Amino acid sequence: MTVAERKWWKDAVVYQIYPASFKDTNGDGIGDLNGILEELDYIKSIGVNTIWICPMYDSPQVDMGYDISDYENVYPPYGTVQDMERLIAETHKRGMRIVLDLVVNHSSDQHAWFKESRSSKDNPKRDWYIWRPARYVNGERKPPNNWLGNFGGSVWQWDPQTEEYYLHLFCPEQPDLNWENPETRQAIYKSAMEFWLERGVDGFRVDTVNMYSKGEMLDAPITDPGSEWQFAGYQYCNGPRMREFLGEMNQVLEKYDAMTVGECPHTPDMKRVIEYVSAKEKQLNMVFQFDVVDIGQGPYKFQTTPKNWKLSEFKAAIDRTQGLIRGTDAWTTIFLENHDQSRSITRFTSDAPEHRVAGGRMLALMMCALSGTLFIYQGQEIGMTNFGIDWDMSEYKDVDSSNYYKMVATRTNNDPTALAAAKASLQHLARDHARVPFSWSTGPNNGFTPASSTTAPWMRPLDDAAVCNAKQQQSDPTSVLAFWKRMLTVRREHKDLLVHGQFDDLDKDNQELFVFAKTWQGKKAVAVCNFTDKEVQFEFPKEVAGEKLKLLISSVDGEREGQKLAPFEGRVYLA
Template identity: 80%
Template sequence: MTVVQRPWWKDGVVYQIYPASFKDSNGDGIGDLNGIISELDYIRSIGIDVIWICPMYDSPQVDMGYDIRDYQDVYAPYGTLQDMERLISETHDRGMRIILDLVVNHTSDQHKWFQESRSSKDNPKRDWYIWRPARYIDGERKPPNNWVGNFTGSVWQWDDHTQEYYLHLFCPEQPDLNWENAETRQEIYKSAMEFWLERGVDGFRVDTVNMYSKGQMLDAPVTDPSSEWQFAGYQYCNGPRMTEFLSEMNAVLEKYDAMTVGECPNTPDMKRVLQYVSAKEKQLNMVFQFDVVDVGQGPYKFQTTPRNWTLPQFKRAIARTQDLIRLPSDGWTTVFLENHDQSRSITRFTSDAPEHRVAGGKMLALMMAALSGTLFIYQGQEIGMTNFPESWDMSEYKDVDSTNYYKMVAQRTKDDPAALAAAKASLQHLARDHSRVPISWSTAPNNGFSPSDSIAVPWMRPLEDANVCNAKQQQSDKNSVLAFWKRILKVRKEWNDLLVHGEYDDLDTEHPDLFCFSKTWKGKKAVAVCNFTDEVQKLEFPSTVRDAKKELLVSSVDDNTEGGLRAWEGRIYLLA
């Protein structure tokens, strides 16, 4: 019998690194590539197979490196091209793989391509970006449509020099590339992909992967009457030529056996998602669906109140992403709760109270390890880092998404104190800034992020709780969040077929406090049960598995636990 070899990326555990906040090796207050290299053994010790490096390219850093000035060079404070080549080599030497962020929906406005494009209307690169004439309403100049940008305001920026608007779905300093132009696409593949694949990179996390084909760019429906600019995610995502563009991209990647995981927002139609990740369609290996991390967000993300979600909503979101691999599907899926665009999962989905944060971190680790698909962990998640405290004022928020939102509320409400307090409360819960504070490595000055003799202040304020949450202490503490992550990842690998590839079924979607789901693989079955409350809960199994003989495989609290589920406890049982 022929054994079909599974692609390497299906069984891998990926660790995401945000370079600025990982580790500062030279004392300038900014994390760097040599800092990453210095902790590769730590990363491998967790049970990691793949590291993903957020943008480390040359950039003006308007949007933390997602505004790229040169795809073939490195942002100087992070290091050099030679440092990057050494990181690739040192990662491979430890038996791990490395993927990079591929940001090719847009560039920086300082990229040489855009500098040429905006120089004149007849420049050969004019059509490499998306330019449109103004429209005039009652004699007043207006942008070509009413789309709102991802960071508030219009997606169109007027260019005085050539008297036209250019499109930027994100910051004005991030003009969108014109994927309709075949010459542009070929240069993207060459300079942003093949340049790094030739240097040994094993694949890419593909930023905003479903935005390349913009469609007709008509006005979006009015969903916010108080604003001139309207949500247009369903207009500019998943356009008519996406299949063609991704197939072209995949043809390049296939030559290198490189993996892709695409960022896929604004795609509620799961049939469309399945088309992206279907093996026979040859577009992407997998995508990040945002169903789970969007739970509790408002229509405009921050327009909500903290903990504005229910456990049944959370479970239904998980089911949508897990069902991507339900047979006869030939697709694949991902498991994640944190990344550089999310706040910390312990704060959002459990409790960051001192008496609960460790239990919450372990329970979420168990839940994630029991879900099917490629597992992604974000730096600091493995030690149970939480959001920064409410006592920090707005000066600690550095992210353009956060500061733009706060300014917008101030402007719309004429600095109404109640509105600003509500805005800060939502940011304290959901802002991207929380995942971007430096990692707490130890109780040394600046939490060990910078060398002990450094006099530079870290670019973001380190957390104040390193005395109870730091990597050095947790490496020798068998009861720590880190120790449990190491243990549960071993369990996941030992029961790989069942936990990574098994079919998921939610056994009691409407239960308000317990999350109970089964995993099935060729007659084998496991059941996971998680207590999403801060109180002891009676252990009740749904009728479909109630009478089955159960063997406790692992508990996030104590393997020998019997009786009720303790606060924020998770367990996995094998069914006979």
């Protein structure tokens, strides 16, 4: 593709905002749209040109807004549709674009559509959701299959009013919409997509995008003999009609030149991923694969110990996602954090006081040197880390965390050793760490709420704002924020090579260093990242040993001579 034909979203740097935790302007303890409006200039100053806002739609908030009761309205504590229209206009005024979350695999059980659907078996909207009769085993009523939900338990909820089960891959309050019904699909496009596209939105991050076609819904294989419910991700993802559904959705999006990035779990087959994001297939522009952020997770995510991964595994995961664009018309993404992940400094480097800044800067360098569309999550740019092991379980607000802890308690009869291990894994991997209020300053509640507010934030702010807050970092040239700004400038100046270049891992088995090359039409860059808390001597791999390499940037300030890397130092060289 020639430079002239490049789509705007390929060179985009996207900043993800979690509205509840970004900034509270009215003192009710919950972030709001006016908080985002107030900080648009801050966001732009980072070097970002697109913002992505997590669900701000009206919702009972069982799953933090991913249970939508009205696609055409805003959750009142966040603001109004008029506030959203103002936010869209102000974002565009600054030369930036705005992307919303599109959550259409399921709705809330409080959505008018579902209220009708569950009211009777002959309601016109009955078939807008997925209803099935019970199975009976030895006279006992059972759900239609053995699928395990994403938050534990069965995916089926018995509805006594009409005496059938409905499907919910997530919470019982999140019934799955029936994409097999063409009438439902058209209503989704009109209400969830066109309503906002007409108001100037530039695209969508598409939640659980590969779950719309469920296939035959047969029993999943037994992988957990101790449970009645079995992991079924390979059953309900990537079903037979996905291509058709996404093609139809894309016809709506194309009219608006709208960008899509799909959330694509449980898709190990790269050929399948390329089908989703191939330009000629006209399904999605790009997807989030979870190869990198799933590193170190157990078979059931939290069933693991902290730092349970090797650098070679991390590099192989990056190689898979970077490899999507090698010799194809596909596109890829780079991210280490989002609202569903814990903080990358804690997970992949070290949040010890002496290393957290170095770790944050090195990860910024690595991400900015990788190909694809770059996604930064709020707080990542200032190096926010996980909260401490000393925080009580009552501080974990996420349904996923509390369900896991309760499950361990039930299965082990409250065994203290098992509960301590469960808490340690949550302290490392829970989604809650991304959802704490943003640290703006050292003021009350870390500047998240107005100084005059007497209402506590909906979630406890971090204890470390004295050493990590946006206000201080904006004037500190050695900060994580200052380095993100520099690195994003470097990425823009060398975008052919760094955004579009071919990635090659030059030292796959090295468990201390990540060394990779980027090449584009005769140009070459080499990145070297030290993933240890020790000084490491390095030599350039044979593939580039003969090249004349000039240091472009280091994540450590001052003169960087020779081939000795400081703890958690990253460098980029140009050939």
